[in-house]
Amino acid sequence: MFATSSDGTSTPSLNTEREMRASPKKQQSFDRLRARVEFPAVVETNRAYLHAAVPAAGETEMTGWALSCLPSTGRGRFSTLNMQRMEVLYLSSGVKAGISGAVGGFVVVRRSILHRYVGQGRSVEEVFPGLKFNSERRYETAGDDHIQVSGRHDQLIAALKDENFAAAARDFAAFLLTGTTNLSRHHNYQLADEVLGRKPAIS
Known part of the structure; x- marks a missing residue:
């Protein structure tokens, strides 16, 4: 359930947040992830993404973006950050992702801006060695100007x-944040608390 503010935007109602925080399933997922050795890397990578891509991330939480914790969409997946209907940051076991290292994943960014490096006489592969760039993957809601970048969490x-x-x-996140995510039901407030470095506002 969402409440509508005076400016017409929708925000999660207090009941929704309280109910989601009280969900045994969501708490158990968070506890399981927190017990893993990869937990700090998962938190740090999600934090780095939100810091870089989403100004005032707490203001668009649950409406513009949602963060899942140990989602059931695939074994070995640690977290997925969604905007609208697409995954913009995905983290999993490095082995699962086909990447050496404990945690691997991908992030989706604006291709045209990233490729400005080419005009400087360097390819993106030269600027970011170790990362893989895949412009073949297409997302229906994202248009054509995006690219998937995958690698170890430290490289990302x-x-x-x-x-x-x-x-x-x-730039790519700003485009997606003009819409509302339809995956908010998968949001995990406990993991978001860690990523955003905050204490729960309600119990």
Whole structure:
């Protein structure tokens, strides 16, 4: 259930947040992830993405973006950050993702902005060695100007700290945040608390 503010935007109602926080299934998922050695990497990578791509991320939580915890969509998946109907940041076991390292995944960013590196005489592969760039993957809600970038979590974090890569992530996120995610039911407030570095506002 969502409440409508004076400016016409929808925000999660207090009951929705309280009920979701009280969900035994969501708490158990968070506890299971927190007990894993990969937990800090999952938190740090999601935090790096939101810091780079989503200004004032707490204001669009559950409406513009949702963060799942140990989603049932695939074994070995740790978290998925969704906007509208698409996955913009996916993290899983490195083995599951076909990437060496404990945690691997992908992020989706604006291709045209990222490829400005080519005009500087360098390819994106040269700027970000170790990352893989896939422009063949298409998302129905994303248009044509996007690219999937995959790699180890530390490589993704380093890229998101780069000003130009962050701009590509931010521009694409801004486009998606003009709509509402239809995957808010999968949001895990406990994991979001860790990522956003906050204490729960309600119990």
